[in-house]
Structures are given as structure tokens and as C-alpha cells.
Amino acid sequence: MYSIVYIMYSKLYKREYTLKLENNLRKFRFEKDEISQQALANAVGVTRLTIHSIETGKFNPSTLLALKIARFFEVNVEEIFYLAEENQS
Amino acid sequence: MMKQKMKPLRIVNLMLGVISIAFFVFDTIVFLRLQPKMVAFVPLTHYEEPLLTWIGVGLLILLLFYLLSILQLASFMKQADRVRGSDIFLLILGVVAGVLVFSDVALFSDINKQYLAGFEQPEWSLVYPIMGFQLVIVLFYMVFHLSGKWQRKSAEKINRDVNIFLMVQYVGLVCGLMGLSIMSLGFFFPSGWNLVTHTLITGAILTFPYILSLGYWLVTKLSEKDRQLFDEKQRLDVGKSAFLTLIIITFLMFGVFLYNLGHLEGVIRMLWFPLYLFSSLFIFSLGNLFFSRRG
Numbered sequence: 001m002y003s004i005v006y007i008m009y010s011k012l013y014k015r016e017y018t019l020k021l022e023n024n025l026r027k028f029r030f031e032k033d034e035i036s037q038q039a040l041a042n043a044v045g046v047t048r049l050t051i052h053s054i055e056t057g058k059f060n061p062s063t064l065l066a067l068k069i070a071r072f073f074e075v076n077v078e079e080i081f082y083l084a085e086e087n088q089s
Numbered sequence: 090m091m092k093q094k095m096k097p098l099r100i101v102n103l104m105l106g107v108i109s110i111a112f113f114v115f116d117t118i119v120f121l122r123l124q125p126k127m128v129a130f131v132p133l134t135h136y137e138e139p140l141l142t143w144i145g146v147g148l149l150i151l152l153l154f155y156l157l158s159i160l161q162l163a164s165f166m167k168q169a170d171r172v173r174g175s176d177i178f179l180l181i182l183g184v185v186a187g188v189l190v191f192s193d194v195a196l197f198s199d200i201n202k203q204y205l206a207g208f209e210q211p212e213w214s215l216v217y218p219i220m221g222f223q224l225v226i227v228l229f230y231m232v233f234h235l236s237g238k239w240q241r242k243s244a245e246k247i248n249r250d251v252n253i254f255l256m257v258q259y260v261g262l263v264c265g266l267m268g269l270s271i272m273s274l275g276f277f278f279p280s281g282w283n284l285v286t287h288t289l290i291t292g293a294i295l296t297f298p299y300i301l302s303l304g305y306w307l308v309t310k311l312s313e314k315d316r317q318l319f320d321e322k323q324r325l326d327v328g329k330s331a332f333l334t335l336i337i338i339t340f341l342m343f344g345v346f347l348y349n350l351g352h353l354e355g356v357i358r359m360l361w362f363p364l365y366l367f368s369s370l371f372i373f374s375l376g377n378l379f380f381s382r383r384g
Contacts, residue, residue: 038170038245045315047251049381050322058383059322 018086023059025051028073028080044068098161099240105154106231112147113224114305119144124213127204144197148190149222155187156301157228163305165239166252175319179229180256181263184298186226188267191294196285204224249313255381258374260302265371268295272363279356291364299370323381330376337372338365 029035036052044051044065053059061069066071070077119140126133159180166176196219200210233239271291275282310318319327342365346382349357 036245038247042246042248044318045249047249047254047323048247048253050320053322059325062321063320 015054019083021081022057022084022087023054023081025069025080026055028075029055032073040072043072063085095115096240098157098164099234099237102154102157102161102234103231105150105157106234108233109147109151109154109227110224112144112150113220113227116144116147116220120216127200127210128213130204130207141197141201143328145194148193151227152187152190154227154230155183155190159183159187160305161239163233163253163256163302166256167250167309168247169252170245172252172255177259179233180259182226183230184260184263185267186223187299188294189223193219193223195300238374242326249315250306250309251303251381253309255378257299257302257306258377258381261299261370261374262378264295264299265367265374268292268363268367269371271295272360272367275356275360282356282359284359288359288363292366296366296370326365326377326380329380330373333376334369334373338369341368 029037029040037055038048039047041051045068046065050059050061054061066077066081070080073080123133123137123140125131126137162180162183164175166172166180169176193216196212196216200212200216203210203212272288275287309318342361345357345364346362349355
């Protein structure tokens with residue numbers, strides 16, 4: 001019984017630990033008249049490199065920036081940003 | 090095809106470039122005439138002495154040409170879609186060539202002093218290679234000024250700059266590396282090291298391009314609508330880079346301290362600050378570039 005609880009706990013712990021933030025930003029950008037990274041950056045007040053880094057998953061935006069991006073695309077923030085397991089693409 | 094309108098800065102640069110090339114020809118003729126006389130300690134005529142003043146004027150024009158060309162390149166890079174390696178390479182060459190104008194002044198001053206004191210002038214061997222390098226850079230820059238490449242601008246509006254930020258880091262990298270290389274010479278030639286000439290003046294000259302580019306970046310930031318120095322990713326990158334710099338510099342300076350423990354009154358008393366300054370500049374700029382490019 002103890003082993004089962006331990007395994008379940010490990011699995012849960014591991015799962016929680018490997019969650020990462022992913023996004024559909026590129027998809028949304030192309031769906032919205034294929035706007036450029038620069039145009040989106042101008043709209044939300046960051047640099048083009050920051051948008052590029054978010055799209056490639058190398059930088060997690062702040063809550064404020066995520067909300068600004070969602071407002072720009074007129075969708076809920078969860079539609080653009082979501083949690084995924086580390087090994088998922 | 091639409092003809093491009095020439096902007097004032099480009100016209101000024103073209104004029105300064107032509108004058109600089111003319112001065113290179115003038116300098117070569119003067120040096121070929123003066124060098125044999127000065128090496129043999131033959132007195133200069135009344136007509137020859139003022140020529141040295143004109144060489145000084147030529148150097149001032151050359152420095153102005155480099156500064157304004159770098160300014161034009163920077164404003165072109167600011168509007169570019171991305172920072173290209175070739176533009177960075179040209180920028181670095183321009184910074185090095187501009188810094189070398191100060192070494193020209195130092196060389197000519199040393200040559201003149203040694204000639205007047207009756208000493209040999211081994212510095213002559215450095216004059217031609219340095220001037221040759223500077224002429225090549227002037228010619229390179231003139232090609233770009235003539236082609237109008239640095240005048241073209243991207244159609245897309247940029248609210249928040251990133252290219253000038255990256256450019257400042259490249260300039261910091263070059264200045265830091267040059268400063269470290271030159272200041273390290275103090276350990277190899279401690280007896281000839283001079284606090285005013287080598288530490289203070291050379292240090293100031295080598296930080297000058299970085300201060301200028303930093304000033305340009307600040308002006309760019311102040312002209313932006315929200316006037317924020319960094320966006321959230323840049324702030325994170327700068328923070329990471331500053332932390333990395335702190336760790337590495339602490340170990341590096343501790344190593345320098347230990348290495349000089351027995352002779353802290355030696356040349357290290359003139360070198361510790363420039364070593365600290367240029368190492369910080371180099372590591373901080375490198376860190377910023379690494380973290381900016383990585384993400």
C-alpha cells in the first residue's frame with residue numbers, strides 16, 4: 001500500500017514538475033492577416049526579439065504581457081497559452 | 090525605378106570621406122619626405138614644420154568621418170529587420186579604426202619628441218600599417234556611402250528598439266576585449282607603464298566608443314513613446330548577465346589579487362581598476378548578447 005502511494009505521489013510530483021508553458025502565438029499571428037512579429041511587438045509594447053523568444057518557447061511572458069497578447073487577438077489567454085508536459089511537442 | 094533622395098548626413102560623410110582620402114595621400118607624401126630627415130636628425134625647414142599641424146587637422150577630419158559613418162550605420166541598423174553579421178563587422182572595424190586615430194596622435198607625438206631629443210624613432214614602423222588599415226576602412230565605408238545602402242529603411246515601423254541595444258553590446262564586447270588586451274601589457278612591461286598615459290588616457294579612449302554608443306541608445310530610448318529602458322525579456326537578460334558578471338569578476342579579481350599578493354605596490358596598483366572595468370564590460374556585453382540571441 002505504501003509503495004502504491006509512493007509511486008502515485010512520484011508520478012504526480014514528476015508530472016507537476018515537468019509541466020511547461022507553451023503557446024499558439026505563431027498560429028494566431030498567421031490567422032490574423034499574417035501580421036509580423038514586429039507589428040505584434042509594437043501592439044503590445046515589447047521588442048521583436050521578445051515575441052520571437054515567446055514563440056520559440058525560450059521565454060515565458062509575464063501575466064500582463066500574456067493578457068495584452070490575448071486582448072490583441074481578442075481571445076481568452078488560455079487559447080494562446082497553455083500548460084503541456086515537457087516531452088510533448 | 091525610384092531615385093533615392095540623398096540625406097544630409099550621407100552628403101557630409103561623402104565629403105568627409107573624400108577629404109580623408111586626400112589627407113591619406115598628403116600624409117604619405119609628407120611622411121616619405123620627413124621620415125628620412127627625422128631618422129637622420131636633419132633639421133626640418135620652415136616649410137616642413139607646419140606640415141605636421143596639417144597632419145593633425147587631417148586626423149581630426151578622419152575621426153569625424155568615422156564617428157559620423159558609425160552614426161549613419163547605427164541609424165540604418167536601427168531600422169533594419171535584423172542585425173546582420175556584416176553590419177556588425179563593419180561597425181567593429183569602424184570602432185577599431187576610430188580608436189586608432191588616437192594612437193596615431195600618440196605615435197606622431199612620440200616620434201616628434203624623440204626626434205627633438207635626438208633619439209631613434211622605432212615608431213615609424215607602426216605608422217604605415219595603421220594608416221593602411223584606416224585607409225582600407227575609409228574606402229570600405231565610402232563604398233557603402235556611395236551605394237546608398239545605409240540610407241535604405243525598412244517600411245515597418247518599430248516602436249521599441251532592439252537593434253541599437255544589440256549594437257551597444259557588440260561595441261562593449263570590442264572595447265572590453267581591446268581594453269583587456271592593452272591593459273594586460275602592463276604585466277609584461279611593468280617598468281615602462283605610466284599611470285597617466287597608459288592607464289588613464291588609454292583607458293578613457295577605449296571606453297569612449299562604448300560611452301558614445303550607450304548615449305545613442307539612451308537617446309533612442311528617450312525618444313520612444315513609453316520611455317522604458319528595457320522590455321521584460323531584456324530586463325531578465327540584463328539581470329542574468331549582471332549576475333554572471335558578478336560571479337566571474339569576483340573570481341577573476343580574486344585571482345589577480347592572489348597573483349599579485351607579494352607585490353601589491355607594483356604595477357597592479359595602476360591596473361586593477363581598468364582590469365576590473367574592461368573585464369566587466371566584456372563579460373556583461375557577451376552575456377547580454379548570449380542571452381538575447383539564445384531566447
